[in-house]
Amino acid sequence: AQSVTIGITQNNVGVDSYQTTYEQAFIAAAEQNPDVEVVVLDAGGDVARQIAQIQDLVQQQVDAMIIWPTNGQAVIPAVRQAHQAGIPVIVTNSNIAEEGFDFVRSFSGPDNVTQGARAAEIMCDRFKAQGIEDEARVVQITGQPGYTTAIERASGFEERLPEVCPNVTLVESQPGNWNREEAQRVMEAFLVKYDDIDGVYSGDDNMGVGALNAALAAGRAADITFVGATNFAVGYDAMERGEYWGSIYQSPVDDAEAALQTALDVLAGEDVPFLNYFDTPKITQENMTEFDRPVF
Amino acid sequence: MTDQKPALRLEGIVKTFPGVRALDGVSFSVMPGEVHALMGENGAGKSTLMKVLGGIYQPDEGRIFIAERETVMRGPLEAKARGVMFIHQELSLAEELSVAENIYLGELPRKSFGRVDWATLYARTDAILQKLKVGFNARTRVGELSIANQQMVEIARALTVDAKAVIFDEPTASLTDAEKVVLFDVIADLKAHGVGIIYISHRMEEIFRITDRISVLRDGQYRGTLETAATNEEEITRMMIGRDLDLGRNVAPTKPGPVALRVEGLSCGRLFNDVTFELREGEVLGFYGLVGAGRTEIAETLFGLRTPSAGRIFLKGEEVTLSSPIEAIARGISLVPESRKEQGLVLGMNCKDNITLPQVDDMTAGPFVSDGAEISIYDQYRDRLSIKSPSWRTQVGNLSGGNQQKIVIGKWLSMRPEVLIVDEPTRGIDVGSKSEIHNLLRDLAAQGFAVIVISSEMPEVLHVSDRILAMYQGRIMREFTAAEVTEDSLIQAISGLTGDAA
Amino acid sequence: MNNPTLKNLARNGAIWGFIALQLVFFELAGRYWSLSDSAFMDLDSMLLLLKQSAPIGIIAIGMTVVMINGNIDLSVGAIYALAGIVMLDSLGWPFMAAMGDAAIPLAWLFALLTGCLLGLINGLIVWKTGVDAFIVTLGAMLGYRGLVFVYNGEQPTYNLNWAMVDIAEADILGLQVPALVLLGVALIVWLVMTRTVHGRNAYAIGDNREAAVNAGIRVGPHITINFVLIGFLAALSAVVFYSGSGSVNPNDGMLFELWAITAVVLGGTKLAGGKGSIIGTLGGVIAIQLLRRGLNHIGADSETVNLVIGTILIAVLFLDRQLNRKGAEELRL
Amino acid sequence: MADTAAKSLGRVLARQGILIAFVIFMLGFALWNPRFIAVDNVFGVVRSSAILGIMALGVTFVVIGGNLDLSVGSMLSFSAIVVLDLHENPAFGPALAIPAMFAMTLCLGAINGYLIGYLRLNSLIVTLGMLSAIHGLTLTYSGGQNMDIANQGATWFGVFGRGSALGIPIPVLLFAGLAALLGILLARTPFGRKVYAVGGNGTAATFSGIPRARVVFLTYLISAFCVATAGLIQASRTMGAQNTVGQGMELEVLAAVILGGASLLGGSGTVFKTVIGVLILGFIQNGLLLAGLQFYVQFVVTWIIIILAVWLDIATKRGKLWSPIA
């Protein structure tokens, strides 16, 4: 086949292991394929910089473009420019808003709303097993305010929880900014404020482990069900120790490979579904042996 | 003159700062065409009074009349609009701007859309500069001018408006004699045009040379007005400080001991060249010259602050290289610097901490600073120099200028230096404190210190020195002993006019 | 005599020399290392560069004025975000929505007024309380950011108006609107700073505030006006940027203040005030954007970008200091 | 007599304005929610303030010396990542990892100190550059990965962040101990005096034979030492770290120092006041959280408190509420 150039602009490499591992996996996958050249850019979490990068890629006339949006709405006009320049755009990891769907060929990534919903189910099942599904009280620690992933996971969780466990109360949500230390601080305050906490849902395991640390320090970890998302190695280890209940298994390698493959499929003229979710299964202490320890 | 209306009249002005009653019911007036001196000790309230007049401070009580019309001046611009021009004590210029912009600061001529009318600005400025016979033009950046020329820019401001009254607050502190002459011409010219002039200075010879009347302030209170022609230094001094002052001439020459410091062919770039001299213990050596002659730079080099480009320095016969003040201090050199605010004091620190700063490492009990040791040093020098300060806790910034200067002197005396260099030790200091400092320097020499006094005031050098080196453009022109020196020969030497210097 | 003039030239030209150096370096380096075979220096990419410099550039121009004044404004990033939110949110207000596209200029106006208001608050606090501008705007950086979140919680504020996007993407002679606004603002502010009384007073105040007070310049109002100006420019930057992107994330504009200050200092403005130039700042902005772009061009990864930018910042400062030295005669302090 | 006593009491109060504000603030919150002053909560706040607080202690020296340090946030990330990585490295282990990390962090402080102290470059820009450069260094070091301690049960490393002695959490002890130590260093030793002198008037300090460059250099070393300690606690507390743990902390730290009353112009401030500043910020955060207010309300409140505190501070100094600027 003829050689193709694919440009990618990522959200914020280095902010956490997931994104870093994604980048490495993406580059590795591209190197596997001799017909693919990639231009790898990082927006550093800054929308303005990402828009500039999209424009640069348009100008360089790449064959296809993969975008990990820093803001699912703000990039739409820039995506339109790419679309108008005839460059197929694939969105990865977290989707852009609906207005932009016309300019995008495909979304490849996890379904964050479903992830939030699944976390609610894990939590609810656990409460049922403990027989406290009618009185349990839950707190939530969300990701960085304003980021699509954080918002979608929270809304998935908040919608699904009352459906499966109508009598469980979500008493409070505070952001932990994807940051373990901050999550720990937020949890400490929750522990002081509420004598009765039965469950903690965190936007990712990194924060979940921060919350766990706080509870361990207060000697209350055994009474609490911790559920997170994006199973990190720390979360996996804590599950193994029996301190952390469950999470959602999401592999950045799958994520990156799916994005690249989607781009190649689009370029090959194949019929690609618009929403190209890769599976992100539930993982709990009960089924964790079925999964490898995450590498990040 | 008495039947004329005063150009300016103040009535019962009171101004307090937190903890200080700086002005306490001052009344005084200036006639048109009169040069009126305002005198008083450091901290008597002269500058404060003038700032009230210039609209910079609002008085707590009292009234201001201009041409007998009561006026309230809410700001400097308003004062200017009413014809009161104020030439400040501290240089008050923006160095990055041009001479013209500085002279017309705050009232640049405008065109439409707030644009500056450069043509008018430069034309007006050049006209003024011509009157002042200066060697720079309207477009020169002020930062490039010498201090003296910057002072001339300040003075040029007096000529920008049709002033009814002009205030000069110590304008000559950094002027050379030639510029002083120009300044006095300007003042005479203003006077001839019927402008009332207030002139603040601590220099008696100027007061007697140009003023018509003298008003005296003491501790913020008005003490009275004298006709210049009908009074003398003693009377003014008595009024200012409330007692007689012993202005005796040079104490008997001390017996010089062995050579403490010898400098051979010392040069530093274009600043000074081939400077050679000797300083003995028990001797006061005066350096006299115009501003910019390079005296300060020599002192700074001897204190390890500048790298000499050539020459050698010997202390007690041993050659030394001084690459930092730390080394200089370790070798027994002390420098009382030229500018007490910038170089001498940490204004936010208290008196005690300032005095012991160079030796704080030795003020310890175990690893900690010992207040006791420090306070005893402070007490010792407070008594010795009669420093007037409420306590050792007082922030130095709150002391009056003269007392600040004494803190700096105390700081270096307490190091018990072998060579003490004082640079302009009495700049801006009132007559009373000045003579105290002079006596002190003589005493030090009598005790065997080797002292270098750098000064731009001839009476001062003549008064305290055993020998005088006259400098001109970075070179030593001539050496005088106290016995042979005369004012004329000294002036000739520092102006480069000495045929017989070589 | 020759020497100082030469040094002066070197000093003011340093930033442009740096830009030229970058162009040559990245062009050559790109040839050998880059995966992309596009040229680095062609006209289109330079025009694009100018456009991309606009958001920080417009703010940096305002920052230059404030810094010449001897102040600083750390709250610009938050003002930028808040103005953007007001603009996009106002488009959704019922009476505005009813106006159709005619509401767009009105939305811009609201955004600009927001910027002016926030700048005014900073300015008045600095003026009336006498608290240092660094502290006032450090506080405001937090406070205004809080307001950004108060406005719409943690959600992005969103209003994609294609008519507005089209205006933002329009171009004249290849220059897109953001680039034109940047150049226009630079020109106007340059004229103000060099030709008008206000501009000259700004230098005087930064150089010697006491002298300015004594000369009767009304320093408080003057400073306040400049804070309003930078608030306005931060909002203008938001107008330009968000018209073309349609969504404000509550975290937007964080670190803008630091990048703007960096550009200003690279452009030769003195942190202490009294000295600086708009043209220099423009150079500083372009230099930074070029550096980022160039590093991307040669395929540097994000860790390298951070490392290089930090190092260059210090290196330029060092160079500037060397060029400004008075030589061996200087007092060793 | 009574009059003067009242006056001098007034003067003391005016000088301790920040302390009074603190007490009033605590009382207010305590009335609102008594849990606020429960021993557990107070310890909790002090413990979670310890990291910020220890950094602020170091920055206090830098600020009093007349400079800024904006690099402490990235330096914290750096030290946490490094100590965790070395901990996991069999060649090091916890006992060697800690001193090695301290050495590396001190090197960064030395770079700051050299550039600012000896080369006299502007501290704002240098530390801003270092902020970016150290972040890049950290990312390079870690390859962008989180660092985690795999076997948390098998190490005593957690003691710095999680342990306690005599019922007091170790971070609190470290914070208190360092505050006492550095407080004495600043207030009672010749070195401390020199820091004030250099910050108050660097030129005059040089003219007094004080090695200005060395003093500034040392303030940055102290700052780096404090950051290393904070990084150790941080890493130990969470037994893992992201590359961005310290991001944005530089301004929080600065806010605490300023809130404590140190002047950015240098030459004033004390360790004690900085501690109060840190606690105020910590308790605001905690109090608002307990009150169930959104985190962003805390931003607005912090803004208002910073400005009011600094304003009152300078207003008492000049004896006038409103500034005399025309």
Ligand SMILES: Nc1ncnc2c1ncn2[C@@H]1O[C@H](COP(=O)(O)OP(=O)(O)OP(=O)(O)O)[C@@H](O)[C@H]1O
């Ligand atoms: N802004 C101020 N705040 C507090 N005290 C002040 C202030 N300005 C002046 N003072 C005090 O007011 C008194 C009068 O000061 P002023 O400057 O008027 O003295 P002066 O007569 O001009 O002295 P000098 O001969 O040294 O110039 C002094 O005690 C001084 O400390």
Ligand SMILES: Nc1ncnc2c1ncn2[C@@H]1O[C@H](COP(=O)(O)OP(=O)(O)OP(=O)(O)O)[C@@H](O)[C@H]1O
């Ligand atoms: N040729 C010059 N051009 C510009 N500035 C000058 C020149 N000569 C001297 N100056 C400045 O004038 C000031 C006084 O000069 P300098 O310190 O050399 O004189 P000095 O002999 O010590 O006299 P004084 O002690 O009275 O100031 C200094 O700030 C110096 O930089």
Ligand SMILES: [Mg+2]
């Ligand atoms: Mg005076």
Ligand SMILES: [Mg+2]
């Ligand atoms: Mg001199």
